[in-house]
Amino acid sequence: MEKHIYILVVEDELEVMDALVNDLQSFENYFPIETANSSEEAKEVVEQIQAEGSELGLILCDHVLPGQNGVDFLVEQYSESIKTKTKKVLVTGQAGFEDTILALNNADLDHYIAKPWTKQELDSVVIKLLTDYVIEQKHNPMKYMAVLDAVRLADYMREHKLSDY
Amino acid sequence: MHNSIFDREQILSLVHQAISDSPQIASLVKNYDKGELFFRQGQKIDHLYLMIDGEAMLEHERQNGSNLELVRVNNGHFAGLVAFTTGNLSLTTGIALKPSKVLCIKQADFVNNLGKYPTLQMPLQRLMLRNMADRFRTNVRLEAQMNSLNVELETESAQLKEAYKQLEDSHQRMVHQEKMATLGELVAGFAHEVNNPAAALLRSAEALKNNFISNDRSNPKIEMFQYGLETLPIGSNELRKKMAKITKKLDWATNRSQIRKLAQMPNQAIKLIEKNKKKIPVSEMIRQFEAGKFIHNIQVASERVANLVKSLKSYSRQDTNEWDMIDLRDGIKDTVLILTNRLKYMDLKLDLLDIPLTCGKMGELNQVWTNILVNACDVLEQGGKIRIKTRSHGEYKITVEISDNGPGIPPEIISRIFEPNFTTKNQGAKFGLGLGLAISNEIIRQHGGFIRCENREKRGARFLITLPVKSCEDTVEG
Numbered sequence: 001m002e003k004h005i006y007i008l009v010v011e012d013e014l015e016v017m018d019a020l021v022n023d024l025q026s027f028e029n030y031f032p033i034e035t036a037n038s039s040e041e042a043k044e045v046v047e048q049i050q051a052e053g054s055e056l057g058l059i060l061c062d063h064v065l066p067g068q069n070g071v072d073f074l075v076e077q078y079s080e081s082i083k084t085k086t087k088k089v090l091v092t093g094q095a096g097f098e099d100t101i102l103a104l105n106n107a108d109l110d111h112y113i114a115k116p117w118t119k120q121e122l123d124s125v126v127i128k129l130l131t132d133y134v135i136e137q138k139h140n141p142m143k144y145m146a147v148l149d150a151v152r153l154a155d156y157m158r159e160h161k162l163s164d165y
Numbered sequence: 166m167h168n169s170i171f172d173r174e175q176i177l178s179l180v181h182q183a184i185s186d187s188p189q190i191a192s193l194v195k196n197y198d199k200g201e202l203f204f205r206q207g208q209k210i211d212h213l214y215l216m217i218d219g220e221a222m223l224e225h226e227r228q229n230g231s232n233l234e235l236v237r238v239n240n241g242h243f244a245g246l247v248a249f250t251t252g253n254l255s256l257t258t259g260i261a262l263k264p265s266k267v268l269c270i271k272q273a274d275f276v277n278n279l280g281k282y283p284t285l286q287m288p289l290q291r292l293m294l295r296n297m298a299d300r301f302r303t304n305v306r307l308e309a310q311m312n313s314l315n316v317e318l319e320t321e322s323a324q325l326k327e328a329y330k331q332l333e334d335s336h337q338r339m340v341h342q343e344k345m346a347t348l349g350e351l352v353a354g355f356a357h358e359v360n361n362p363a364a365a366l367l368r369s370a371e372a373l374k375n376n377f378i379s380n381d382r383s384n385p386k387i388e389m390f391q392y393g394l395e396t397l398p399i400g401s402n403e404l405r406k407k408m409a410k411i412t413k414k415l416d417w418a419t420n421r422s423q424i425r426k427l428a429q430m431p432n433q434a435i436k437l438i439e440k441n442k443k444k445i446p447v448s449e450m451i452r453q454f455e456a457g458k459f460i461h462n463i464q465v466a467s468e469r470v471a472n473l474v475k476s477l478k479s480y481s482r483q484d485t486n487e488w489d490m491i492d493l494r495d496g497i498k499d500t501v502l503i504l505t506n507r508l509k510y511m512d513l514k515l516d517l518l519d520i521p522l523t524c525g526k527m528g529e530l531n532q533v534w535t536n537i538l539v540n541a542c543d544v545l546e547q548g549g550k551i552r553i554k555t556r557s558h559g560e561y562k563i564t565v566e567i568s569d570n571g572p573g574i575p576p577e578i579i580s581r582i583f584e585p586n587f588t589t590k591n592q593g594a595k596f597g598l599g600l601g602l603a604i605s606n607e608i609i610r611q612h613g614g615f616i617r618c619e620n621r622e623k624r625g626a627r628f629l630i631t632l633p634v635k636s637c638e639d640t641v642e643g
Contacts, residue, residue, distance in 0.1 A: 014398035014399070014400065015398060015462040015465055015466055017398075017401070018398060018458065018459070018462055019459075019462070021425065022455075022459075025422040028420075028421050028422045029420070029421075029422075032421050033421070033422075033425070034405075035401035035404065035405075036401050037400050037401045037402070041401060041402060064506065066509075066510045066547060067510070067547050
């Protein structure tokens, strides 16, 4: 099976999920999108991704979810060392100050997007974090030039003499 | 003790006799001017002073420098008796208040039992005994006085504490009322402002929809749009399954975004795409469906906004938070809607049987429901059960029962949960108002009812609110 770098969106409100996925579809040719309506489902999806040998590049997660809330889910994900490299974004209208601090300190939260988001904001956060991910995980930057931060990827290649990747 | 052998006048006359009989004894008598000191506080005293004729006082200098008169020394009274007999330093200063004749006896003379002055022996001994007895009596009296003073002090301090507590309570209530008034104003303004954009959204979505549809109903593109409008969104689990199916079944669908969009469609819509594949590009048909879907989403979302605003408005009842004939069930329904965010993953059942209207303040009663429901949400796990029941009992009584299947209330605190400032939470209620059950209790009391809380036999807590059915003419605000 082909290996991918996935984007996982965790959101319980279907209309909001529709809108998020719609805004992310420009990334989908490079980073397939998976969705989950709860933390429990998200964990199953993460397992499936691992089972097929693929990677999870980015989680976009709502805070108020059925069962385990978003912050607790992210904290739990982070404590499993295998997923620590995954970039984590909280997309929420509701996480309080303390929950957010908790996520920052214990889940190594990479970004916080307040609802309602703008396409521009979402794009720039996703591009930045996936660019970080591709560089940190030493994936071939050439492959992602079209969709991620081409300038940073090119700089990285020059610095590391990877032009013959 | 009058007319006894201890009568002070009688004994003193014996002393006078002794003085006039013996020049030796007369030489012991000293004259003091007004204001002259016998001895000073803190000094050792080597004489015993007996007032023969005059007046003096014993004065104690306190730590703050002021003087306190302790004892008045009249004829036949001693000064320096305590210090003299105990050998301690004097606790007082003796001062003559009038020109005084005083009999001063050296300590040394007592060593041989006043052997030098036999005529003084008996009267002095009696006088001393008399003095000591008087002082002892005074002591007993003082002790009793002090006791009753202590009791008075304790009572007063208890009263003060109680008054302070009442003050604190009413302060809390006032702060709370102020909060609610401010909240009400905010909500009224906010609701008005939000209603405008919500109305614009709703109407625009409707207009947009009609613009598309009225063109041509037999057009497959319009049909796709129609499907988009009518199709309800599906959960991500089901979506994943359908995506896998479509990936297998439809060889023309390769792009993942496209597959996801197809998976959200009903089968007829997919068939319609396939049927028209040669005439109309797949992407065009999908776009039509998506357009319908997003207009549907706008409608659903803006309706939710409008409903939330409506219930927020009636929940806070800024305009009508006065005594009014109300149906408690309206307030309960509004409260439940307002708390959707907290309640949406709870198993909530409303069992609201018909109850008569009664006179009440809707806004305040809603806070009672809010308070109890928020507390329940705080202790319940996801899927926890909450039941709200309304019942009427005869013509004059309504009960509202709110129960949950949470951990219940620890027996050691159940009697205190209606006390002001009692909380088991570290940082106030999450709803942000910090209202206590004490305020709920007060609100129900003002409505002429009462609130009771108990643990259910199996599991969880039950709040039972009993309210009278009455008309507003009978209701006097108190």
